[in-house]
Amino acid sequence: MKYSCLFSTFIVAAGMASHAEPVAEPVAEPRIIVAISVDQFSADLFAEYRSLFTGGLKRLQSGVVFANGYQSHAATETCPGHSTILTGSRPARTGIIANDWIDQSIDRPDKKVYCAEDPTVPGSSTTNYTVSAKFLKVPTLGDRLKAVSSHSRVIAVAGKDRAAVMLGGHSIDQVWYWSGASFVTWSTAKGPTPAIVEATNAAVAKLIANPASVPLPAACQTRSLPVSVADHEVGVIHEAKAGDVGAFKISLAFDRAVTDIGIGLIHDLKLGLGPAPDVLAIGLSATDYVGHTFGTEGAEMCAQLLGVDDNVGRTLKALDATRIPYVVVLTADHGGTDLPERNRARGAADAARIDPALAPGKLGQQLAAEFGLNSPVLLATQPFGDIYLARDVPGPMRARVLEAARKKYLSYPQVAAVFTADELRRLPAPSGPPDEWSLAERFRASFDPERSGDLLVALKPHITPIADARYSVATHGSPWNYDRRVPILVYRPGATGFEHPLPIETADILPTLAALIGLPIPAGEIDGHCVDLDPGPDTTCPR
Ligand SMILES: [Zn+2]
Numbered sequence: 001m002k003y004s005c006l007f008s009t010f011i012v013a014a015g016m017a018s019h020a021e022p023v024a025e026p027v028a029e030p031r032i033i034v035a036i037s038v039d040q041f042s043a044d045l046f047a048e049y050r051s052l053f054t055g056g057l058k059r060l061q062s063g064v065v066f067a068n069g070y071q072s073h074a075a076t077e078t079c080p081g082h083s084t085i086l087t088g089s090r091p092a093r094t095g096i097i098a099n100d101w102i103d104q105s106i107d108r109p110d111k112k113v114y115c116a117e118d119p120t121v122p123g124s125s126t127t128n129y130t131v132s133a134k135f136l137k138v139p140t141l142g143d144r145l146k147a148v149s150s151h152s153r154v155i156a157v158a159g160k161d162r163a164a165v166m167l168g169g170h171s172i173d174q175v176w177y178w179s180g181a182s183f184v185t186w187s188t189a190k191g192p193t194p195a196i197v198e199a200t201n202a203a204v205a206k207l208i209a210n211p212a213s214v215p216l217p218a219a220c221q222t223r224s225l226p227v228s229v230a231d232h233e234v235g236v237i238h239e240a241k242a243g244d245v246g247a248f249k250i251s252l253a254f255d256r257a258v259t260d261i262g263i264g265l266i267h268d269l270k271l272g273l274g275p276a277p278d279v280l281a282i283g284l285s286a287t288d289y290v291g292h293t294f295g296t297e298g299a300e301m302c303a304q305l306l307g308v309d310d311n312v313g314r315t316l317k318a319l320d321a322t323r324i325p326y327v328v329v330l331t332a333d334h335g336g337t338d339l340p341e342r343n344r345a346r347g348a349a350d351a352a353r354i355d356p357a358l359a360p361g362k363l364g365q366q367l368a369a370e371f372g373l374n375s376p377v378l379l380a381t382q383p384f385g386d387i388y389l390a391r392d393v394p395g396p397m398r399a400r401v402l403e404a405a406r407k408k409y410l411s412y413p414q415v416a417a418v419f420t421a422d423e424l425r426r427l428p429a430p431s432g433p434p435d436e437w438s439l440a441e442r443f444r445a446s447f448d449p450e451r452s453g454d455l456l457v458a459l460k461p462h463i464t465p466i467a468d469a470r471y472s473v474a475t476h477g478s479p480w481n482y483d484r485r486v487p488i489l490v491y492r493p494g495a496t497g498f499e500h501p502l503p504i505e506t507a508d509i510l511p512t513l514a515a516l517i518g519l520p521i522p523a524g525e526i527d528g529h530c531v532d533l534d535p536g537p538d539t540t541c542p543r
Pocket of ligand 1: 078288292
């Protein structure tokens with residue numbers, strides 16, 4: 001019962017320091033810690049929609065609102081972003097530098113590894129990977145709680161496996177994510193499938209076979225304007241076809257199913273009733289799929305965000321029903337921006353799709369010809385971010401080839417900057433307000449000398465790195481603030497809320513939550529700092 005002791009000490013200390021007259025009832029120590037990550041829910045989307053919310057996202061705004069949260073690093077992708085939320089650490093420390101990266105030592109033709117896999121499991125491949133937290137170099141909140149008391153339970157449910165794994169960590173008790181056909185758990189999981197998962201899978205299978213027609217909410221009608229992109233149109237709602245499994249991920253039913261499982265497990269596992277606090281991590285992934293498929297400013301995103309509002313509301317009601325003190329933090333793994341076609345139509349003249357000439361394979365071929373080398377000279381999983389010099393480029397030539405590659409990238413007008421691994425290795429970890437960091441500091445925050453590329457390439461703002469927009473029209477992943485800024489909402493029933501416009505980092509979430517339960521975090525282990533949730537002179541942080 002180390003917790004309670006630690007927590008009592010903290011309360012006494014906070015109480016002694018308080019000298020205000022009438023004080024509100026102290027808010028009880030949370031027994032259920034809930035983290036909700038809404039994939040691609042940018043601070044811009046929060047600002048645009050916050051007045052329209054009537055459900056859970058309205059109620060969370062009565063708590064503490066950090067409208068300028070930051071996923072402070074450059075690699076604004078799902079896996080790095082989720083790795084910061086409950087670890088207190090930036091990707092440079094979590095080791096999760098991207099969704100996928102190149103590992104030239106691996107025995108795979110594409111040399112690609114996935115952030116949430118264990119490639120050492122026999123039979124694992126890029127397409128048939130074994131889900132694991134192996135690559136996550138640091139403990140999560142759940143791992144830290146379990147290290148103190150094995151009674152703490154850690155539950156992670158998400159649309160995406162990487163969201164569940166990076167939020168949950170190394171010692172998850174129950175992890176559930178969508179496999180592409182049903183909600184599944186990882187291969188080492190023990191015990192029977194919970195009834196709520198079975199029931200949800202059965203309901204989802206029915207729904208995929210017979211999709212329900214969902215009318216566009218009245219609040220979204222004015223956003224229903226078609227935009228032409230590639231061979232199709234976005235901006236207006238299209239009905240899902242019967243049997244279309246892929247359409248499930250971009251439907252309101254996807255997040256609803258994840259929420260159903262989360263709520264079911266709160267109830268079935270009697271979360272919060274054990275002798276130590278429990279963690280429930282929920283990854284609502286559909287917003288990201290909607291953003292990629294339709295962009296961020298159409299009727300589709302409007303309907304989706306009102307769906308998130310409803311799902312968060314249902315989760316809060318389920319937590320209320322337990323009558324157990326809880327805390328909910330809601331944030332996102334990264335932001336996002338709209339498709340360049342609609343951005344341009346709305347006056348952003350610099351919005352464009354990437355020049356296909358910037359494909360690493362093509363640039364590598366040119367370098368191969370110039371230096372008389374075998375292709376590929378450059379390896380990468382994307383036309384920006386981490387670019388790797390092939391291992392078989394001979395040692396004496398490597399510096400010259402790398403410099404030529406750097407210059408080649410910089411000769412393209414869509415490229416904003418190129419950093420070398422050496423440059424980033426020499427930079428100290430960034431500090432101070434994340435909105436003021438230099439571009440190099442943003443890259444440094446997601447740089448891991450073992451895993452990162454030899455070159456780090458930043459495209460200019462509003463350049464969408466999708467040349468062919470037939471399947472995916474918009475994305476994120478840039479070091480620009482539209483991809484870095486996310487809301488961070490912290491809600492404790494009974495606590496007085498306030499809005500804090502100054503920037504904080506998602507890495508600040510872990511120490512902030514840890515302070516609420518008196519969980520010590522040894523100095524120097526994390527990047528984040530405790531953020532005070534008390535609106536007055538008291539503090540929720542250790543003094
Ligand atoms: Zn995404």
